[in-house]
């Protein structure tokens with residue numbers, strides 16, 4: 001019987017993308033909804049790598065199963081790298097995708113097109129209980145639009161236009177986004193690692 005691989009994310013958009021990127025691997029992929037509720041892991045690391053490892057180690061030890069987690073975010077050059085590791089909570093307690101996108105548009109309201117460069121970063125962490133995490137990082141370069149574009153995806157997708165394209169991630173379906181995205185890049189490397197374990 002295939003071993004359980006828990007996707008350790010409470011973000012439904014992210015968890016769906018991670019599940020899509022694991023299709024075809026010989027694991028029994030489960031989500032947090034398949035396990036009893038536990039407190040959220042504490043994400044107090046200063047880097048994507050530290051937070052990704054913390055999440056995967058936490059859920060693997062809580063439930064005694066292998067876990068894949070990701071810590072990700074948007075790095076905006078004109079904002080000195082913000083929101084970065086604070087992307088989920090950029091607009092404060094109770095932040096939503098809507099309030100985060102509104103805050104980002106406001107922060108960049110006087111920033112011209114030539115200075116709106118940004119990148120998404122994803123660090124994926126795979127942990128077998130009791131073992132060291134294995135990390136893979138992916139990035140995608142792009143720029144921040146002047147208004148939200150498109151209904152798809154989650155988070156900052158409607159504001160992020162990947163380099164070489166004229167549509168935002170919010171205007172792409174998941175297949176097109178994952179071919180270009182930070183999470184797609186990190187997870188394709190992680191797949192190679194997971195396949196090497198078989």
Ligand code: ITT
Pocket residue numbers: 008009010011014043055070071072073074087088100120153154155156157169181183
């Ligand atoms: P988990 O920790 O439970 O996985 P989270 O949403 O808190 O969920 P992070 O701490 O890694 O996850 O924060 C990532 C945030 O960065 C996320 O909430 C989005 O706002 C943004 N983000 C990351 N990847 C993104 C993507 O592919 N598209 C749009 N926004 C993204």
